[in-house]
Amino acid sequence: MANQVEKAGCLCGDVQFEVDPAKIVGQAHCHCRDCQRSTGSAFASFCFVPEDGFRMTSGDPACFEVAGESGGKVRRSFCGRCGSQLFSRVDVMPGVYFVKAGALEDASWMKPAMAFWCQSAQPWTPVMADDVARFDRNPG
Numbered sequence: 001m002a003n004q005v006e007k008a009g010c011l012c013g014d015v016q017f018e019v020d021p022a023k024i025v026g027q028a029h030c031h032c033r034d035c036q037r038s039t040g041s042a043f044a045s046f047c048f049v050p051e052d053g054f055r056m057t058s059g060d061p062a063c064f065e066v067a068g069e070s071g072g073k074v075r076r077s078f079c080g081r082c083g084s085q086l087f088s089r090v091d092v093m094p095g096v097y098f099v100k101a102g103a104l105e106d107a108s109w110m111k112p113a114m115a116f117w118c119q120s121a122q123p124w125t126p127v128m129a130d131d132v133a134r135f136d137r138n139p140g
């Protein structure tokens with residue numbers, strides 16, 4: 001079960017923030033090349049929450065801005081000291097924070113129900129649960 005407030009932060013502890021689990025609007029995996037590169041892994045897993053469900057509590061993350069597939073900007077926030085990926089914001093969904101599962105102190109309650117950019121998923125990606133909706137690119 002989710003807690004009242006989900007605490008999250010980076011590996012070194014400089015950057016910390018909180019997510020209100022009651023405000024979470026979705027959870028997903030993303031297999032796009034940018035997520036593969038920035039996470040250094042096969043895919044990213046995250047939950048997304050509007051800004052009133054997100055609160056910085058410590059530190060000032062660095063940000064890398066890149067053009068997304070739609071042409072809108074994707075701003076990927078990470079710890080400038082230890083490099084941990086923390087959350088992203090995208091122009092196409094303003095005010096929404098996409099919080100990386102690995103940043104959460106406890107992500108065991110998560111149930112990502114969607115997988116984006118399956119067209120660039122690595123062939124050795126672990127098989128996904130049958131109830132995960134798969135999209136070649138972004139949904140919609």
Ligand SMILES: [Zn+2]
Nearest residue numbers: 010012079082
């Ligand atoms: Zn750090």
Ligand SMILES: [Zn+2]
Nearest residue numbers: 030031032035
């Ligand atoms: Zn992605």
